[in-house]
Amino acid sequence: MPTPHPRIAILGNRVSDLNLVQLEHFTDLGGLLAVAVFDVLLLDMPGAYAGRVLSKLRTLPSYRYRLIYCCRDQDSWCEALGDGACPVEASEITARWEVWQERFSLLRQGPAPERFESRVLAWLWLRDHAQVCALRDPEVPQHYRYPLLEALADSEQINSFAWLALMVQQDWLEEGVLVDRVRLCPDCGSGRLNFIDVCTECQALDIARQPSLHCFTCGHVGAQESFLKDGVLLCPNCLNRLRHIGSDYDRPMENYRCRSCHAFFVDAEVQARCLDCGLSHTPDQLRAREVRDFRLAEAGRFRCRQEFSDHSGRHFGRLSLLGGKDFYDLLSWQILLARRYPPPAFSLIGLRFVNLPGTLSLLGEHRGHAFIDSLADRLKESVRETDRCSRSTEEFFWIMLPHTDAKGLECVKQRLNRVAELFSAPEVSDISLRVITLTAPQDLLDQENGELLLARLASELE
Structure with a gap:
């Protein structure tokens, strides 16, 4: 106790x-x-x-x-x-x-x-x-x-x-919530990266910012110090005296000089050097990763309800309940068969139990699970062994009926009317049942697969 x-x-x-x-x-x-x-x-x-x-x-x-x-x-x-x-x-x-x-x-x-x-x-x-x-x-x-x-x-x-x-x-x-976005080494996955500037020609690390001059007469570009001779500016290549900036010479945009290969360049090349494995990569080669917090999804919450209760798990197990992706794939395959080959077709039933999550919260965990068990029993009476079911959320329940035309669909809908009888009790009277049906291939839209079909029907059940 x-x-x-x-x-x-x-x-x-x-x-x-x-x-x-x-x-x-x-x-x-x-x-x-x-x-x-x-x-x-x-x-x-x-x-x-x-x-x-x-x-x-x-x-x-x-x-x-x-x-x-x-x-x-x-x-x-x-x-x-x-x-x-x-x-x-x-x-x-x-x-x-x-x-x-x-x-x-x-x-x-x-x-x-x-x-x-x-x-x-x-x-x-x-x-x-x-x-x-x-x-x-x-x-x-x-x-x-x-x-x-x-x-x-x-x-x-x-x-x-x-x-x-x-x-x-x-x-x-x-x-x-998105907490951060980090860049990782594509080889070892480490985020310990050192971003360094290297020479654009030889990728050497030993570069320095150095003022340079450009002689208009011969086109020579070199370090500013090499143009200085006895206090005046002389081109070290053609020996012409440089008097006026703009007419005799100018300062080029290349402000970096490599001390290894003596190349001049405007902007250095950036490399990301991994401090763990030692390999270097360009920034666009790094692997971006978003760091987020995570919470339990509605499908995960439903899985917990089903997994941690013996009765609930047993009942829904008898309903051949499929996960979301498995149900999408099976439905997409049925759509392809219905479009390619002649009848028999298949039908689909969508059920929405409006206000079910809120009512379960009011009932509490034990009474809520007992109600879900009763609901599963009623659904089991209406579903055949060859049918396949899925729940995308706690409110939405899907039944796929292979080899079922519009006439057979109507018979199943009549059996499902018994499910609504469960909502007559005062404590669950806020729950209402909405139903939508479809028969393939005549009710399908062009280029529609299983996931798109369920999304369309779910919006019509809103």
């Missing part, structure tokens, strides 16, 4: 001002880890030290997902690994913990997240508005790191930037 109030501990040098009966005080990390795990932990210490403690706690399975607040100033490690500043009111801590506890209880119903991606998604799902935050660190070659990913990786070796790009591609995560 869950306790009505969270067990709260404070780790630090002074007692918190919060008036909590459940509050226990520890002065060192070893003492905290020697007792049973607390529901909420308050770190009352300077931000720099709190960040190091947080980094240690997040690697421990016992405190990996727990709510941990920082009571004093927060450094970037605290922001990346903690749950923000400590709430002023004890009631607010309890309210946040209750929301967290509902989701954590669902997480414990199924098997513990073993895959790295499941651990990261679970951490984000357990807390609203959580992000995978980038941290600037001059000690790493790429200048930025993601402390949360490092803490949850355990012993796995991961490339944080490549993994985040893959999660965005699969729609589990979405991009947040």
Whole structure:
């Protein structure tokens, strides 16, 4: 049985001002880890030290997902690994913990997240508005790191930037604020670059800014000092005296001189020399990388609901639910078949459950999952084993019916009317069902593939 109030501990040098009966005080990390795990932990210490403690706690399975607040100033490690500043009111801590506890209880119903991606998604799902935050660190070659990913990786070796790009591609995560844009060596991937000016002719490093003169009589260009002879200007090539600038001579734009090959040039060539591998590249050869924060996407949130509940996962598994990209590819293939070959055609049904996410939030995690289970059962009664389904968001549900013409589509639509009966209860009465249908190939537009088709139908369901 869950306790009505969270067990709260404070780790630090002074007692918190919060008036909590459940509050226990520890002065060192070893003492905290020697007792049973607390529901909420308050770190009352300077931000720099709190960040190091947080980094240690997040690697421990016992405190990996727990709510941990920082009571004093927060450094970037605290922001990346903690749950923000400590709430002023004890009631607010309890309210946040209750929301967290509902989701954590669902997480414990199924098997513990073993895959790295499941651990990261679970951490984000357990807390609203959580992000995978980038941290600037001059000690790493790429200048930025993601402390949360490092803490949850355990012993796995991961490339944080490549993994985040893959999660965005699969729609589990979405991009947040653009933190920075860095240039990396195309050979070793390091961002430790030294930009140097070199000679345009021989690429030597030993160049210097040097005033030069241009003799109009013979066209000789040389260093200004070579034109000086006994206090007057004489061309060292034709020995003519240079009296008037503009008529006898001028100052050319070439202000740089190479001390190796003695060439004169206007602007030096810029090269980026990698301080790790030592190779040099022109700036346009460098690999640009955007550094961003990331948050849980709607598809990722739905995956967590499905993965961390035994019942929900079982029901939707029976619906042959496909991921977004797999469903797009299958639909595009069906479109090509429908256009190239004669009937039988295929049909598509789009369902939008208006106000479903808001209603689930009001119901809470447990009642919300029970309602989703009931909804999945009703859908299962209407869907055939050969049909394929997908959910692009929590509101949108798609059913593809192979070898189904307009007449067969009408029969399926009639069976789907039973789904709307679920919304008659007062607590879910705000949900309404919108339906759109299509039969290929007659209802298709020119050059339309699976992704474009779903986007068009989704806009019509708005």
